[in-house]
Amino acid sequence: xxxxxxxxxxxLFSINIFGLSIPVSDSIVMMWIVMAVLIxxxxxxxxxxxxxxxxxxxVVELVVDTINNIIKDNLGHHWKSFAPYFGTILLFLxxxxxxxxxxxxxxxxxxYKLTGNRFFEGLPQFSIAAPTKDLNITLGMALMSVTLVLxxxxxxxxVKGWLHSFLEPSPVMAPFHVLDFATRTLSLSLRLFxxxxxxxxxxxxxxxxxxxxxxxLPLASFFFDVFDAILQAYIFxxxxxxxIKEAIE
Amino acid sequence: MASGLVAxxxxxxxxxxxxxxxxxxxxxxxTAESVSRNPEASGKILSTTLxxxxxxxxxxxxxxxxxxxxxxxx
Numbered sequence: 003x004x005x006x007x008x009x010x011x012x013x014l015f016s017i018n019i020f021g022l023s024i025p026v027s028d029s030i031v032m033m034w035i036v037m038a039v040l041i042x043x044x045x046x047x048x049x050x051x052x053x054x055x056x057x058x059x060x061v062v063e064l065v066v067d068t069i070n071n072i073i074k075d076n077l078g079h080h081w082k083s084f085a086p087y088f089g090t091i092l093l094f095l096x097x098x099x100x101x102x103x104x105x106x107x108x109x110x111x112x113x114y115k116l117t118g119n120r121f122f123e124g125l126p127q128f129s130i131a132a133p134t135k136d137l138n139i140t141l142g143m144a145l146m147s148v149t150l151v152l153x154x155x156x157x158x159x160x161v162k163g164w165l166h167s168f169l170e171p172s173p174v175m176a177p178f179h180v181l182d183f184a185t186r187t188l189s190l191s192l193r194l195f196x197x198x199x200x201x202x203x204x205x206x207x208x209x210x211x212x213x214x215x216x217x218x219l220p221l222a223s224f225f226f227d228v229f230d231a232i233l234q235a236y237i238f239x240x241x242x243x244x245x246i247k248e249a250i251e
Numbered sequence: 252m253a254s255g256l257v258a259x260x261x262x263x264x265x266x267x268x269x270x271x272x273x274x275x276x277x278x279x280x281x282t283a284e285s286v287s288r289n290p291e292a293s294g295k296i297l298s299t300t301l302x303x304x305x306x307x308x309x310x311x312x313x314x315x316x317x318x319x320x321x322x323x324x325x
């Protein structure tokens with residue numbers, strides 16, 4: 003673990019399209035894996051839904067009801083337009099933050115050192131970690147939420163009401179309302195990123211200290227990869243819904 | 252010499268955690284107090300506390316990100 007490289011994305015390969023070369027870092031690959039898991043889970047769980055739930059359908063209804071209740075508590079009677087978006091964000095963030103649990107799996111370099119097999123030597127350096135420990139991904143999520151706040155304000159208040167909301171307590175506050183869009187993006191993205199990076203660094207330090215028992219010690223990351231992961235995903239959704247409530251009312 | 256000063260700066264930056272810790276401690280102690288006074292409102296108290304706890308926590312997170320950026324310069 004190197005302090006210089008810890009915040010930089012580790013580019014695995016690049017996609018060439020229209021003469022542009024787009025580098026793909028390992029956090030993007032992790033994000034694709036999380037997306038694939040979520041798509042497969044939704045395909046498995048959402049098949050033949052019935053009016054009277056049985057078996058696995060009970061689990062899905064519990065999850066959907068919980069998400070709907072969270073959004074209903076925060077947003078009031080406009081919850082129905084925003085519940086699908088927030089449910090997606092919440093599920094994605096919970097799964098993405100909890101991906102760090104699998105960091106005990108050996109990387110290609112470790113497998114090569116262990117087995118001496120030439121096949122593992124040429125593989126790219128891909129290590130499993132939570133994709134949200136990359137600032138680019140959390141910044142993307144925060145930009146999505148702030149854009150939604152902007153458009154929800156215009157949609158629910160009309161252009162005139164939205165413009166008038168900038169002058170609401172007094173016209174002196176108008177620059178601060180504009181500044182809010184930047185500070186909200188910054189604080190939403192940096193909060194998630196900082197928490198996940200801190201958890202990643204501490205767990206890596208514990209693994210480096212206990213290198214011989216690494217495979218049997220996934221519990222070292224339990225606090226950061228389960229408790230903190232779910233809490234941070236909830237806080238992200240919670241703060242976004244509060245911003246939206248402020249914008250539409 | 253210069254990198255040593257940067258290292259001292261990293262340590263000073265992380266002193267922000269002191270303020271965030273005191274703030275969080277105050278918020279949580281008042282939460283416990285108000286929940287024990289009025290147990291029916293515990294849900295609302297908890298969610299309100301969560302907002303302000305994250306707001307005081309974010310100062311420590313900013314300090315941590317700055318510290319990680321500075322450690323790369325040592």
